[in-house]
Amino acid sequence: MHEAWTFSDYLLLIIGAILVKNILLTRFLGNCPFLGTSRRMETATGMAMAVVFVMTLSGVITWLVQAYILIPLKLEYLQTIFFILVIAALVQFVEMFLQKSFPALYQALGIFLPLITTNCAVLGVAVINIREDFNLLQTMVFSFASAVGYGFALILFTGIREQLEASSIPEFMKGTAIGLLTAGLLSLSFFGFAGMVD
Amino acid sequence: MRVLQDFTKGLWKDIPPFRLVLGLCPTLAVTTSADGGLGMGLATTFVLTCSNILVSLLRNLIPRKVRIACYILVIASFVVIVELVMQAFFYPLYMFLGIFVPLIVVNCIILGRAEAFASKRPVLNSLADGLGHGLGFTMALTVLGAIREIFGAGTLFGHSVFGPHFAPFAFMVKPPGAFVCLGLMLGAMNIVSRGRVD
Amino acid sequence: MREITRMIVVLTAISVASGLVLSFVDKFTKDPIEYQKLKFVKGPAVLAVLTDYDNDPIKEYKKNVILEKKENSVITKILFPAKRKGKLTGVAFEVTGQGYHGSLGIMIGIDIQRNILTGMRVMTHSETPGLGARAVEPSFYSQFSGLRIDDIALSDRGGKINAISGATMTSQGVVKAVKEGMHLYLRSRKKMIDALKTG
Numbered sequence: 231m232h233e234a235w236t237f238s239d240y241l242l243l244i245i246g247a248i249l250v251k252n253i254l255l256t257r258f259l260g261n262c263p264f265l266g267t268s269r270r271m272e273t274a275t276g277m278a279m280a281v282v283f284v285m286t287l288s289g290v291i292t293w294l295v296q297a298y299i300l301i302p303l304k305l306e307y308l309q310t311i312f313f314i315l316v317i318a319a320l321v322q323f324v325e326m327f328l329q330k331s332f333p334a335l336y337q338a339l340g341i342f343l344p345l346i347t348t349n350c351a352v353l354g355v356a357v358i359n360i361r362e363d364f365n366l367l368q369t370m371v372f373s374f375a376s377a378v379g380y381g382f383a384l385i386l387f388t389g390i391r392e393q394l395e396a397s398s399i400p401e402f403m404k405g406t407a408i409g410l411l412t413a414g415l416l417s418l419s420f421f422g423f424a425g426m427v428d
Numbered sequence: 429m430r431v432l433q434d435f436t437k438g439l440w441k442d443i444p445p446f447r448l449v450l451g452l453c454p455t456l457a458v459t460t461s462a463d464g465g466l467g468m469g470l471a472t473t474f475v476l477t478c479s480n481i482l483v484s485l486l487r488n489l490i491p492r493k494v495r496i497a498c499y500i501l502v503i504a505s506f507v508v509i510v511e512l513v514m515q516a517f518f519y520p521l522y523m524f525l526g527i528f529v530p531l532i533v534v535n536c537i538i539l540g541r542a543e544a545f546a547s548k549r550p551v552l553n554s555l556a557d558g559l560g561h562g563l564g565f566t567m568a569l570t571v572l573g574a575i576r577e578i579f580g581a582g583t584l585f586g587h588s589v590f591g592p593h594f595a596p597f598a599f600m601v602k603p604p605g606a607f608v609c610l611g612l613m614l615g616a617m618n619i620v621s622r623g624r625v626d
Numbered sequence: 627m628r629e630i631t632r633m634i635v636v637l638t639a640i641s642v643a644s645g646l647v648l649s650f651v652d653k654f655t656k657d658p659i660e661y662q663k664l665k666f667v668k669g670p671a672v673l674a675v676l677t678d679y680d681n682d683p684i685k686e687y688k689k690n691v692i693l694e695k696k697e698n699s700v701i702t703k704i705l706f707p708a709k710r711k712g713k714l715t716g717v718a719f720e721v722t723g724q725g726y727h728g729s730l731g732i733m734i735g736i737d738i739q740r741n742i743l744t745g746m747r748v749m750t751h752s753e754t755p756g757l758g759a760r761a762v763e764p765s766f767y768s769q770f771s772g773l774r775i776d777d778i779a780l781s782d783r784g785g786k787i788n789a790i791s792g793a794t795m796t797s798q799g800v801v802k803a804v805k806e807g808m809h810l811y812l813r814s815r816k817k818m819i820d821a822l823k824t825g
Contacts, residue, residue: 256603258457262450262536307512307652310530311504311644318500347500348534350453357527403615406449410611418604486640494633498640505644512651516658519666 240371247372248379253351255383255417260351263342264384264413274388277342278381279335282374284324284346285355288317289373292356293366313356314347321347351380387416431556434549438560443568445610446617448561450536454528455569456606462585465573467521468528469566471514473559475506476538480558483546490547499542500533507533537561576600576609661685664704668720668733668749672706675735675745678715679708691821693814701810707822708735708744714822716744717811723803726795728752730761734770734807738819741812743778746770746804751796758796766790766797770804775812778805 253259263277292313300306325343328336336343346352355376359369390412399408438444445451454472458464482502483490490498511529514522522529532538541561546554577583580600582590599605661684669684676683683706694701708716716737723730731750736743748761760766769787770778779785780794780801789797811818 258453258603258606259531261452261456264452307508308645308648310507310511310533311501311648313530314500314504314533315497318497348536348539350531350534353534354453354527354531357530361527400615403611403618407611407614407618410607410614414604414607414611417607421602421604490636491629491633493629494637497637501637501640501644505648508648509651512655512659515662516655517662519662523666 235368240368243368243371244375247375248382249420252379252383252417252420253355253376254380255413255420257354259354260349260380263345263349264387271385271388271392272338273340273342274384276339278384280339280343280346281349281351281380281384282377284317284321285352285377285380286370286374287324288320288352289355289359289369290366291320292316293359293364293369296360297366309357309360314353317352317356318347351376383416383420387413390416431552434545434553435556435560438557438562438564439567440564442561443564444537444561445565445568446614448537448540450540451565452610453531454535455572456603456610458525458528459569459573459576459606460580460601461524461577461583462570462574463521464524465569465571466566467518468525469562469569471510471525471529472532472535472537473562473566475503475510475532475535476541476562476565477555477558478506479503479538480541480546480554481551483542484549484551484554487547495547496539496543499539499547503538503542504533537565572609572613575613576605580605661687671733671747671749672718672735674747675718675733676706676708676716677735677744678710678737680711681707681709683708683718686822688821691818693810693817701814705818705822714738714819717818717822719807720749721803721807721810723799725751725753725761725799726758726793727754730796730799730803732800732803732807734804736808736811738815741774741815743770743773743804743808746800748800753793753796757790758793760790760793761796761800766800775805775808778808 247253251257254261254264260281295312295316296306296309300309300312305312321344325336328339328343355373359372362368362372364372391409394408394412403411440447442448445455451472454468458468479499479502483499486498486502507530510532511522514525514529541558545557549557574584577585578589579597580602582588582596600609664687665684672683686709687704687706689704690702691705692700692702703719706718707714708718716735718733718735721732721734723732728751730748730753733747733749734743735745746767748767751759751761753759753761773786777786778801779787780798781788785801787797787801
């Protein structure tokens with residue numbers, strides 16, 4: 231993507247990231263915490279907010295690391311190490327910052343904040359930004375839109391699951407198994423958007 | 429012998445991603461073919477085993493406060509080795525696995541075993557634990573990949589199974605199919621283990 | 627204080643050890659990786675544009691071959707040799723063109739005895755599907771086989787290439803790049819042959 235992007239190119243990127251190639255349901259990133267935090271709405275919303283925050287910030291910072299450290303020093307092969315360390319450090323700082331300045335939010339997020347370090351969606355988006363050859367603005371937009379898509383899928387999914395809990399399901403399908411089937415159906419419905427972009 | 433037990437538990441009792449519900453992202457994404465499942469499984473096994481060995485060797489030297497950061501450094505280093513070796517000698521597999529190769533570093537199985545086991549146990553046991561869980565994961569991925577490939581594309585490891593007149597059930601190799609297949613497999617495993625317990 | 631020193635020492639030690647091991651692995655895998663990338667990304671195009679060979683043009687590639695030196699710039703290419711019974715028959719290399727939406731990555735093959743094109747393939751582009759993107763179809767690229775330098779032009783300018791209907795810019799972009807590539811070959815033919823004959 232080397233020529234200048236128009237506004238509609240960005241719009242397509244956003245719609246694509248949220249609906250068509252949803253980071254969670256289509257690209258399969260961020261599934262572990264997905265199935266774990268989608269039982270109750272409070273935890274789901276907490277995770278969604280945390281992901282939006284961290285993913286957007288880490289997308290930008292890792293892009294800067296790639297552009298100003300890895301490429302000039304010809305250390306591209308160390309991308310994985312640098313990126314994951316940046317994300318881990320970022321999550322640490324965010325934790326400390328929230329604890330001091332927004333304690334209520336910090337409590338709401340609970341243990342999900344440190345868990346974001348191992349959320350494959352965060353590292354995944356950072357790597358996608360580089361592989362798609364995005365510039366800084368495209369990186370910011372894509373990271374933010376992907377995070378929104380993740381939160382969107384997560385909250386939708388939690389809503390469905392909360393309803394399911396109330397109904398009767400065979401013993402052997404309870405828990406993760408039915409969760410996966412539900413995710414499959416949700417993913418199928420998102421497939422309906424496939425014709426929208428390109 | 430304790431070591432043998434540590435090895436075999438990863439193959440069934442504690443098998444990822446079914447019993448040890450971790451490592452879901454790659455499970456869903458790369459199992460569109462048996463080859464992909466096998467390749468990813470073996471790569472993950474290599475990283476898991478090596479990191480378990482090294483973490484166990486260093487377990488008395490790593491200070492508690494920075495242990496997660498150290499584990500991440502160790503794991504990420506082995507992932508980079510896998511990335512480089514795969515690119516150099518198994519390029520088609522590398523192209524197929526895409527971003528999921530660097531994402532091995534956030535595969536919760538690896539960090540999970542490092543924290544829960546290798547940091548507290550001797551080297552030989554940690555090696556067995558890593559190898560067992562890795563091979564169990566590999567089996568799970570390969571089987572899931574085989575099922576999806578047979579029904580979704582009519583081939584197994586690239587070879588045609590049903591002949592030229594088979595109309596593939598494309599749903600299986602698309603994202604929704606992944607979720608559904610995995611959910612059903614998990615349900616089936618639940619039935620089997622409930623039956624055994626009785 | 628003791629505790630913090632220990633943390634820093636351990637982290638630094640692991641980082642340094644990791645850095646050393648990884649830079650070693652990187653050096654060891656650099657060449658195989660380069661070859662693999664060429665083989666799988668450009669390879670199919672290389673084999674498609676060459677006609678008379680019994681060797682492995684990709685394995686015998688030569689990189690950084692200096693073809694021309696000007697005051698400020700140097701033109702270098704990666705060359706893929708086609709050989710029959712050890713004797714050089716043709717060469718393939720990449721040229722870049724400008725399409726309607728972005729740059730075009732094109733592989734061309736040339737017969738060095740008769741100085742004609744043996745083939746052309748568009749490898750990378752950002753053109754419109756159904757229009758400029760049709761440059762990758764046989765109906766377009768097969769027109770380039772067997773052409774001499776003077777034939778490489780659109781038919782309405784005296785050449786032998788029929789443009790893709792509705793995609794004149796893309797067609798012209800390809801033609802221009804291929805023609806320039808052919809000119810480059812004619813100017814630096816001896817340098818290319820010398821570079822490929824060794825080893």
